Amino acid sequence: MAVPRLYWRDLAPTTAYHAALFSSRFQPRSELHVHDFCEMTYVVAGRGIHLVNRQMLPVRTGDLIFVRQDDCHAISATDGTDLQFVNVAFPRAAWETFCALADVPREAWSSGVLPRAVRLPPDGRQKCEPAFRDALFSFHEGAPALALCRFWSLVSPYLVHPTATRAKDEARLPPWLRGACWAMHDEQNLHAGLPRFIELSGVSRAHLSRSLKAHCHQTPTEVVNRLRLERAAMLLATTTDEIGEIAAACGFGTLSYFYRRFRERYRQSPRAYRLQAPKAIAP
Structure with missing residues (x-):
């Protein structure tokens, strides 16, 4: 038919x-x-x-x-x-x-x-x-x-x-892990980092690590760093905040560490990323 x-x-x-x-x-x-x-x-x-x-x-x-x-x-x-x-x-x-x-x-x-x-x-x-x-x-x-x-x-x-x-x-993630991952998008939780991730998950660090490896193929630290970098990239493209302020707000302890991780993820410096981000036409 x-x-x-x-x-x-x-x-x-x-x-x-x-x-x-x-x-x-x-x-x-x-x-x-x-x-x-x-x-x-x-x-x-x-x-x-x-x-x-x-x-x-x-x-x-x-x-x-x-x-x-x-x-x-x-x-x-x-x-x-x-x-x-x-x-x-x-x-x-x-x-x-x-x-x-x-x-x-x-x-x-x-x-x-x-x-x-x-x-x-x-x-x-x-x-x-x-x-x-x-x-x-x-x-x-x-x-x-x-x-x-x-x-x-x-x-x-x-x-x-x-x-x-x-x-x-998402259907493959246990509810406790799905909830913890989404809660980590909150700015305060991101800044608090791995200890807050473990706290939100309600399980031990070892259990969290095993579950993330099984479902996401990442460690808890890798998940936190990925979320921090994604938020930093968004702030670089949508605000005029200083790069150092953005790095600190996203939970990176030092500017040099932020630059290194950002280059690894986006293949360019934070400044270059900001310059390439779409801009509104201004007079």
């Missing part, structure tokens, strides 16, 4: 994008299909199965999924729950133009056999769910292009953010 192919010219030829709310109370599953456009889907509630490119992937509340042109997929509810998700569709050409302007790397959404899927942390859910609902409301008010740009700007960082965790990876 041939899989139906959907075309943008038939779905929403006169609008910048299309948005819809799906509920399994009214439709138990979406039908298997392919399309010539891209989609972002956010799971608002419930659990389900995403059948995509001949593989079955679990989905649940808080999942963000990017479906590419020509992905063959369908989503259905499981466990008798009311699966609800908001779907926002848009032309691939428009998305690629946005990616070029916003420096969204292609590998964040177009590489691999399976589409990108991210299980969002609580703060990500608080930002993404309203963004999807606003896009849904704006669609019914005419779907202006500005609304689509605003939606992309709010949601796309979660496809590429270095601390975002893929759903399949």
Whole structure:
């Protein structure tokens, strides 16, 4: 049986994008299909199965999924729950133009056999769910292009953010370890470093080390240093704080150690990284 192919010219030829709310109370599953456009889907509630490119992937509340042109997929509810998700569709050409302007790397959404899927942390859910609902409301008010740009700007960082965790990876982490890792994104916890990481995990250092090695292939010290460097890179690109202040705020004991670790990670000095970061045009 041939899989139906959907075309943008038939779905929403006169609008910048299309948005819809799906509920399994009214439709138990979406039908298997392919399309010539891209989609972002956010799971608002419930659990389900995403059948995509001949593989079955679990989905649940808080999942963000990017479906590419020509992905063959369908989503259905499981466990008798009311699966609800908001779907926002848009032309691939428009998305690629946005990616070029916003420096969204292609590998964040177009590489691999399976589409990108991210299980969002609580703060990500608080930002993404309203963004999807606003896009849904704006669609019914005419779907202006500005609304689509605003939606992309709010949601796309979660496809590429270095601390975002893929759903399949997060599912493998024990709850205590997942909670400790996310808590370490807090500035105060990052500054406190490894002792705070051990405290937050609620287990011994040896147990934490074994678990991180098994699930993340990193030591506790490597995880802390990675998170500190990622925060430092963000501050270099988004603030005018002195480099020494940033290093201290992120928990690095000496400036020389910070410079050495930063070069190892980003292949350039903190100053060079800051100079290369995208800048707003100023008079």
